[in-house]
Amino acid sequence: MTEGVTDTGGSGGGSVAEGDRHVRVVLVDDHRMFRTGVQAEIGQTDRTGVEVVGEAADVDQAVTVITATRPEVVLLDVHLPGGGGVEVLRRSAAMMGDASQPVRFLALSVSDAADDVIGVIRGGARGYVTKTITGTDLVNAIFRVRDGDAVFSPRLAGFVLDAFASTDAPPVDEDLDRLTQREREVLRLIARGYAYKEIAKQLFISVKTVESHVSAVLRKLQLSNRHELTRWATARRLV
16 A cells, blocks of 8 residues: 545545544455455554444445444445445445435545546545555545545546546447456456466456456457457557
């Protein structure tokens, strides 16, 4: 975790734990080791003011935990079993209705792809930060989102501004729509020149799983090798 955040809201930041600042958070990510790391980094309530009141690894668990605990902020991964972060946003909104205490969502993802950022913001998230963020900046981002600000990792805010400034709907890419969210993530990393071992480490999955995803992508896109895949992704500005 090494980067800062861009605050596009109005109330400002401040130090991590000022006075009696306290926020209840649910952590949604399908990688247990990552959840454990985030919990260790930000979950020391007496130091950070953050109380992690629940965790979830997929869409169904997330909706159940969020509706049961009614946290102030949900740290939400974009790619989850069961439909992804957008599905969590949709189902949570339907379950909670007009709750007096709003639950605000901050996307926390390894992906910095424009379509992932725009998708969850359109779905209702208040911000989007990548997993290279520092623990201190993540805590501050949580409080800012709780207070109604929109917070983004550097350069990601530009994706959102560009998307919402345009009145034209994005073109439908039927080839890309054939891929699952995880396959798209692997595709981007392959196109950026990552080796299978590096992708496995980045996504907390096995090399064998990476190989399976690459095979599925090549089959669905009717491509022969990673060089063709890289050209395909570059032509669609996915890299």
